[in-house]
Amino acid sequence: MTEVAFHFNAPDKVAYACRLLRKALGGGSRLVVLGDDETLGLLDRALWNTAPHEFLAHCRDDAADFVRAASPIVLTSTPQGAPHQQVLVNLGEGVPAGFSSFERLIEVVGRDDAEDRQRARLRWKHYADRGYNITRHDLALRS
Numbered sequence: 001m002t003e004v005a006f007h008f009n010a011p012d013k014v015a016y017a018c019r020l021l022r023k024a025l026g027g028g029s030r031l032v033v034l035g036d037d038e039t040l041g042l043l044d045r046a047l048w049n050t051a052p053h054e055f056l057a058h059c060r061d062d063a064a065d066f067v068r069a070a071s072p073i074v075l076t077s078t079p080q081g082a083p084h085q086q087v088l089v090n091l092g093e094g095v096p097a098g099f100s101s102f103e104r105l106i107e108v109v110g111r112d113d114a115e116d117r118q119r120a121r122l123r124w125k126h127y128a129d130r131g132y133n134i135t136r137h138d139l140a141l142r143s
Helices: 013-026 037-048 066-071 114-129
Strands: 003-010 031-034 075-076 087-090 104-110 134-138
Touching: 003 013, 003 114, 013 031, 013 087, 013 104, 037 075, 037 104, 075 104, 114 134
Parallel strands: 003 104, 003 134, 031 075, 031 087, 087 104
Antiparallel strands: none
C-alpha cells in the first residue's frame, strides 16, 4: 500500500519542494512532481537557478521519452504514464489520479493559503477513508 505523508505549513511550497527533492534524490529516490502549469514553471525555474553544485537533474513531462526515463525528477500535470513509480510529490489541488501505483505520496501544504489547507483536509479524508496510514510532518514545529 502506498505510504502517504503530509508536509504542512510550508512557508513557500516551491522552495520547500526544492529542498524536499534534493533530500529525496540524495537518498536515491526517483520522483514525479505533480502540479498545475504555473507551479511547475516556478519549480522548474527554481531548480535551474540553484548553485551548480546543488543542481537537480529534472525534466518536464513533455520531454522526449529517453529524457524522461533517464531523469530522476519528472514535473507533470498528470502522473499517469510517469516513467517511474517510486515517489509522487503533490503540489496540486486534488487527489492525484493513480497515486496508488506509487510507493510513496508526499502532499505539500502551504502555511498561508486557507483554500490550500482546506483542499488538503479533503485529500487527507480521502486517503484516511480508504485505509491509508498517514504520516504528518508539521513544518512550523521545525522552525
